[in-house]
Amino acid sequence: MAEPVLAVEDLRTHFFTQxxxxxxxxxxxxxxxxxxxxxxxGESGCGKSVTALSVMRLLPAGLGRTVGGxxxxxxxxxxxxxxxxxxxxxxxxxxMIFQEPMTSLNPVLSVGEQIAESVMIHQGxxxxxxxxxxxxxxxxxxxxxxxxxxxxxxxxxxxxxxQRVMIAIALSCxxxxxxxxxxxxxxxxxxxxxxxKLMIELKSRIGAAILLITHDLGxxxxxxxxxxxxxxxxxxxEASVLDLFDRPLHPxxxxxxxxxxxxxxxGPPPRRLQEIPGIVPNLRDPIAGCAFAPRCPLATAxxxxxxxxxxxxxxxxxxxxxxxx
Amino acid sequence: MTRLxxxxxxxxxxxxxxxxxxxxxxxxxAAPLVAGDPMLLKPEDRLMPPGARYWLGTDHLGRDxxxxxxxxxxxxxxxxxxxxxxxxxxxxxxxxxxxxxxxVDALVMxxxxxxxxxxxxxxxxxxxxxxxxxxxxxxxxxxxxEVPRVVRLVRAVVLTVREMPYIEAAVSGGSRGLKxxxxxxxxxxxxxxxxxxxxxxxxxxxxxxxxSFLGAGVPPEIPTWGNMIAQSRLFVVRAPWxxxxxxxxxxxxxxxxxxxxxxxxxxxxxxxxxxM
Numbered sequence: 001m002a003e004p005v006l007a008v009e010d011l012r013t014h015f016f017t018q019x020x021x022x023x024x025x026x027x028x029x030x031x032x033x034x035x036x037x038x039x040x041x042g043e044s045g046c047g048k049s050v051t052a053l054s055v056m057r058l059l060p061a062g063l064g065r066t067v068g069g070x071x072x073x074x075x076x077x078x079x080x081x082x083x084x085x086x087x088x089x090x091x092x093x094x095x096m097i098f099q100e101p102m103t104s105l106n107p108v109l110s111v112g113e114q115i116a117e118s119v120m121i122h123q124g125x126x127x128x129x130x131x132x133x134x135x136x137x138x139x140x141x142x143x144x145x146x147x148x149x150x151x152x153x154x155x156x157x158x159x160x161x162x163q164r165v166m167i168a169i170a171l172s173c174x175x176x177x178x179x180x181x182x183x184x185x186x187x188x189x190x191x192x193x194x195x196x197k198l199m200i201e202l203k204s205r206i207g208a209a210i211l212l213i214t215h216d217l218g219x220x221x222x223x224x225x226x227x228x229x230x231x232x233x234x235x236x237x238e239a240s241v242l243d244l245f246d247r248p249l250h251p252x253x254x255x256x257x258x259x260x261x262x263x264x265x266x267g268p269p270p271r272r273l274q275e276i277p278g279i280v281p282n283l284r285d286p287i288a289g290c291a292f293a294p295r296c297p298l299a300t301a302x303x304x305x306x307x308x309x310x311x312x313x314x315x316x317x318x319x320x321x322x323x324x325x
Numbered sequence: 326m327t328r329l330x331x332x333x334x335x336x337x338x339x340x341x342x343x344x345x346x347x348x349x350x351x352x353x354x355a356a357p358l359v360a361g362d363p364m365l366l367k368p369e370d371r372l373m374p375p376g377a378r379y380w381l382g383t384d385h386l387g388r389d390x391x392x393x394x395x396x397x398x399x400x401x402x403x404x405x406x407x408x409x410x411x412x413x414x415x416x417x418x419x420x421x422x423x424x425x426x427x428x429v430d431a432l433v434m435x436x437x438x439x440x441x442x443x444x445x446x447x448x449x450x451x452x453x454x455x456x457x458x459x460x461x462x463x464x465x466x467x468x469x470x471e472v473p474r475v476v477r478l479v480r481a482v483v484l485t486v487r488e489m490p491y492i493e494a495a496v497s498g499g500s501r502g503l504k505x506x507x508x509x510x511x512x513x514x515x516x517x518x519x520x521x522x523x524x525x526x527x528x529x530x531x532x533x534x535x536x537s538f539l540g541a542g543v544p545p546e547i548p549t550w551g552n553m554i555a556q557s558r559l560f561v562v563r564a565p566w567x568x569x570x571x572x573x574x575x576x577x578x579x580x581x582x583x584x585x586x587x588x589x590x591x592x593x594x595x596x597x598x599x600x601m
Contacts, residue, residue, distance in 0.1 A: 091498035107491075108512035109508070114495075
């Protein structure tokens with residue numbers, strides 16, 4: 001594989017609260033290749049979003065801190081950069097799309113201003129050039145009558161259109177990496193499909209790689225080439241999309257797959273939907289052994305004593321004692 | 326024209342208040358044209374009741390009360406507006422910094438809490454006794470205790486807005502802290518500040534009148550409503566018109582400013598905007 005755009009090595013992000021240290025991300029490794037779409041999936045609180053914020057260095061000040069690891073982007077470790085260098089990367093080389101299109105745009109600034117802003121910051125364009133670029137970007141994300149609508153304010157756009165505006169902002173400087181944190185969670189299913197399609201299409205046009213963070217395996221199946229499954233701040237499985245859906249290995253991944261409702265035209269009435277028993281462990285307590293062991297149907301004494309390391313066969317790797325890749 | 330009429334129908338308080346204020350402002354600006362000399366003493370015309378020669382009568386020194394009331398409006402408006410502009414200008418900067426940068430916040434807000442404890446009247450008496458009484462001193466004395474109120478308001482808005490996802494989005498777009506504050510947060514403070522500024526204007530006019538009444542404000546020979554009321558005190562039974570004119574003027578202007586303020590609050594509040 002060619003040089004990856006982003007390589008995260010042994011990332012450890014901890015939150016320091018009054019009640020103790022929460023290990024939100026604990027030794028995470030992954031890479032995103034040029035032009036690739038990598039999905040990170042997992043349930044709430046498994047460290048997906050914290051991973052994204054760690055890469056962008058946008059953790060809430062005073063609470064969260066990346067205490068170890070490397071985030072290599074274009075050969076540089078982002079964790080070693082100073083704030084000014086980091087600002088030059090944010091929005092220019094790495095852009096981010098957030099979950100809530102309704103609140104991710106400033107209600108008192110027109111969308112044109114918000115798109116033009118990062119163009120002006122990063123590309124040193126004049127105001128007129130930046131506004132022209134804003135209209136161009138709006139047209140690119142298929143907002144009708146873009147020339148006129150750049151002057152409109154966010155409340156004049158629907159949720160799906162606002163997410164298109166967010167994409168326009170994110171792509172306005174042609175980033176190498178786009179981090180999308182649950183970009184479609186707040187949208188209707190039909191709009192979700194449109195937005196995902198648009199993202200993938202523009203990605204290949206611009207040549208960006210995407211780090212897609214989601215809890216929705218359906219979204220992953222539609223858009224990603226590779227998937228990282230996270231549980232309790234660690235990677236439990238990594239595979240190509242086809243491999244993962246064909247042959248999920250980790251009991252957690254299998255549990256996730258089993259809990260997706262399926263359509264069936266004929267045949268027996270649907271069985272009761274499977275759920276994964278138990279709850280996510282408290283990340284404040286040190287986890288001995290495998291974090292998933294208390295909920296795992298395959299767990300043995302070894303699982304609760306010793307943490308499984310990641311073993312791989314080809315491109316498929318899994319952290320479990322009981323299954324072999 | 327229809328838009329203007331519709332605005333008037335939906336916001337009657339703003340229009341009534343604004344019209345009243347406009348009339349007073351025009352009178353105040355054109356005072357030398359519409360009124361005689363407010364300082365001219367005519368002992369032979371002392372305590373004349375309102376009539377054809379003196380519309381609103383004369384005071385105990387034979388000065389034209391109409392002229393003095395009109396000229397008094399100048400002081401009131403100048404004090405009200407200056408205090409509003411100064412305290413908003415100073416408070417806005419401090420409030421933005423305190424709301425966005427935590428280190429500034431801890432220091433500044435304790436200091437502001439201290440400032441709020443100072444009553445305007447006492448401060449004015451202290452300042453006037455240290456310096457010569459003048460309109461400038463009065464403005465400074467009233468502005469100082471108003472600043473922390475503006476700071477608190479701005480800081481509260483900043484604290485709410487800075488947690489909004491669109492601020493995080495702006496940071497992730499590579500904007501600097503100062504740019505975030507000025508471009509993304511500042512616009513959200515404008516609407517509440519406009520409303521606050523009108524209330525500050527009203528309270529400044531009232532405090533100035535109070536200070537003049539107590540003799541701690543503008544020098545007594547200068548016609549201000551507070552001075553006029555103070556000097557009429559002794560003659561209020563024999564010549565009630567001497568206190569009637571400045572008192573009514575004061576009440577009307579305060580009412581007008583508050584009407585505008587209330588109307589603007591409803592007009593600018595996004596939560597009420599939907600009903601329009």
